[in-house]
Amino acid sequence: MTTATVDNTILEDIKTVQDTLYDIRCLTKLYQLLQNVRDVNESKNYFHGTLEELNLREIGHALISVLDLERLFPLVNNFVVSGTNSLSGIVALVKGEEILVKNSIGLPQLTADNMIFKIGEDPIGWIVKHGNSIVVNNFKQDERFYKHAMWYFFGNTLICVPIKVQGKVVGVISVNNKKYGELYTDEEVRFLEMIADYTSVAIKDSGFYPEYKKLNKIDQLTTTYQNKNNKYLPVTLRSIKTGAFTECDVYLQTVVNQENNYLLYCKGNNLFDDERKESFVKKNVNKIYVAKNGNAQYLRYMEANLRDIMNDELSTRQEKIGIIYNIATNMITDTLKSSNIFVIIERGKEWISVILDFISRDKEVCSNFIKVLMYNGNISNHSVNVAIMGLLFGQYLGISARDLLSLGSGLLFHDIGKMKLDSHASQRDFDKLTKVEKEILRKHPDMGFVVLSSAGNLAKEASLIAKQHHEQYNGEGYPYGLKGEEIHNYSRIAHILDEFEIALSRITEKNTSPVFQVLQHMVKEKDGNYDKELFKRFIKFMQMSANENVIAVPARHNNEVSVTR
Ligand SMILES: [Fe+2]
Numbered sequence: 060m061t062t063a064t065v066d067n068t069i070l071e072d073i074k075t076v077q078d079t080l081y082d083i084r085c086l087t088k089l090y091q092l093l094q095n096v097r098d099v100n101e102s103k104n105y106f107h108g109t110l111e112e113l114n115l116r117e118i119g120h121a122l123i124s125v126l127d128l129e130r131l132f133p134l135v136n137n138f139v140v141s142g143t144n145s146l147s148g149i150v151a152l153v154k155g156e157e158i159l160v161k162n163s164i165g166l167p168q169l170t171a172d173n174m175i176f177k178i179g180e181d182p183i184g185w186i187v188k189h190g191n192s193i194v195v196n197n198f199k200q201d202e203r204f205y206k207h208a209m210w211y212f213f214g215n216t217l218i219c220v221p222i223k224v225q226g227k228v229v230g231v232i233s234v235n236n237k238k239y240g241e242l243y244t245d246e247e248v249r250f251l252e253m254i255a256d257y258t259s260v261a262i263k264d265s266g267f268y269p270e271y272k273k274l275n276k277i278d279q280l281t282t283t284y285q286n287k288n289n290k291y292l293p294v295t296l297r298s299i300k301t302g303a304f305t306e307c308d309v310y311l312q313t314v315v316n317q318e319n320n321y322l323l324y325c326k327g328n329n330l331f332d333d334e335r336k337e338s339f340v341k342k343n344v345n346k347i348y349v350a351k352n353g354n355a356q357y358l359r360y361m362e363a364n365l366r367d368i369m370n371d372e373l374s375t376r377q378e379k380i381g382i383i384y385n386i387a388t389n390m391i392t393d394t395l396k397s398s399n400i401f402v403i404i405e406r407g408k409e410w411i412s413v414i415l416d417f418i419s420r421d422k423e424v425c426s427n428f429i430k431v432l433m434y435n436g437n438i439s440n441h442s443v444n445v446a447i448m449g450l451l452f453g454q455y456l457g458i459s460a461r462d463l464l465s466l467g468s469g470l471l472f473h474d475i476g477k478m479k480l481d482s483h484a485s486q487r488d489f490d491k492l493t494k495v496e497k498e499i500l501r502k503h504p505d506m507g508f509v510v511l512s513s514a515g516n517l518a519k520e521a522s523l524i525a526k527q528h529h530e531q532y533n534g535e536g537y538p539y540g541l542k543g544e545e546i547h548n549y550s551r552i553a554h555i556l557d558e559f560e561i562a563l564s565r566i567t568e569k570n571t572s573p574v575f576q577v578l579q580h581m582v583k584e585k586d587g588n589y590d591k592e593l594f595k596r597f598i599k600f601m602q603m604s605a606n607e608n609v610i611a612v613p614a615r616h617n618n619e620v621s622v623t624r
């Protein structure tokens with residue numbers, strides 16, 4: 060027994076020594092290689108492109124060969140901290156909604172062990188959210204980050220680069236405080252990016268992220284789309300039904316000498332009409348193809364596969380919400396080009412039913428949705444923001460799923476009349492328009508109603524939203540000056556959301572509590588415009604969301620908002 064125990068201990072010791080030696084060998088080799096790269100750059104005596112490439116490849120191989128991530132992270136961190144002459148460094152990995160520190164140098168151990176970052180906050184979280192490298196040489200004056208409490212960070216310079224696996228940020232490498240008060244260079248950023256690339260390969264090979272061995276649905280579709288050999292995309296039966304590709308030329312696939320060929324079957328728009336669509340649907344044919352054609356086509360392709368994406372367990376909630384949002388803004392932009400409103404409405408209804416399904420299954424979705432909305436003054440974003448907020452608010456009000464479908468589609472297309480009007484007059488800063496332009500713009504509710512109701516596939520109350528969303532509860536709205544209950548309940552909801560969204564879009568980025576400011580303005584200046592009861596509930600809905608950190612309303616302002624009750 061004793062002998063066996065001793066043997067095991069010795070064996071373990073030998074293994075530890077071997078591991079350490081292995082790490083030291085790797086590290087030493089990496090240091091040497093790095094030194095060579097620098098020497099070559101400084102002397103300029105060699106064609107350093109080739110040498111550098113060779114050396115970097117060797118460095119990469121050394122990193123990739125470390126399959127045990129617990130050993131890889133200190134190695135990577137040591138390497139980048141030394142290589143950039145920094146005083147501290149962090150290697151962190153994304154886990155769910157958090158970013159956990161896997162190795163730190165130059166920080167008190169206790170601090171480092173307890174460090175968790177949130178996505179979107181401070182430089183580490185910012186990288187995970189945005190996916191691009193950053194170099195900061197005057198931290199205190201950098202508007203992006205200076206507001207955040209950087210309790211772990213004592214200097215004024217940093218580089219952060221993302222570690223990406225299959226296009227998704229899975230971690231961050233960061234070096235801070237360059238020695239002797241020096242500044243970081245672009246070359247050092249590229250160096251960190253290269254190390255991040257090799258770290259990514261090591262992570263994939265290690266099986267640390269088993270889910271990446273199997274592509275999630277969004278990545279699968281993106282890979283298919285981006286594959287240069289695929290010039291054409293298969294169209295599913297569902298997207299033939301909803302008409303997502305009605306505008307596109309349609310191809311059929313033929314195989315000649317074991318090679319795929321694509322024959323133009325018919326031109327898009329008028330030629331790919333309902334009759335042809337029906338014939339495909341009847342025959343259950345879903346082997347038709349459309350040509351790849353930029354980002355809009357990519358989003359239509361994602362739209363055609365949206366239900367599969369939503370049912371995919373490997374895609375995260377945030378990824379799903381991101382794609383839902385982009386698909387919808389693309390769909391609304393298609394309205395400008397399309398003459399077939401029936402098809403756009405079908406696409407919109409399908410999109411809303413997917414969201415309804417999603418929000419009924421996942422209660423956490425609300426906060427994630429509100430975070431993704433972009434308030435940029437663009438009419439497509441405006442329409443989608445209003446629709447998403449309306450669906451969440453409608454759910455909060457207890458409106459049934461069936462009625463939410465009408466409410467949501469009415470909200471999504473409430474400004475369709477504006478989109479069909481002269482583009483100059485449809486710019487959103489109403490106060491800057493001439494009298495004539497204002498008059499034209501005031502026709503958009505009626506025009507929208509005509510367009511939507513003549514399509515024949517939208518509920519009456521949904522079309523009414525387009526007609527009545529500028530009517531005010533006090534009778535001072537347009538086009539008809541309707542009052543109180545004369546305005547449909549959904550249109551009263553639409554008026555609140557519409558004004559809220561527009562006001563929020565006009566607020567500058569520097570404002571720390573935009574939601575509070577907008578609500579306060581609406582209460583003080585426009586209270587009579589809204590159905591009081593609905594407006595009160597809307598404020599409560601927003602307050603509730605704010606309390607859950609859904610919207611960045613500082614706690615100190617909550618009491619002031621509640622004055623409005
Ligand atoms: Fe409008």
Ligand SMILES: [Fe+2]
Pocket residue numbers: 441473474557
């Ligand atoms: Fe609007």
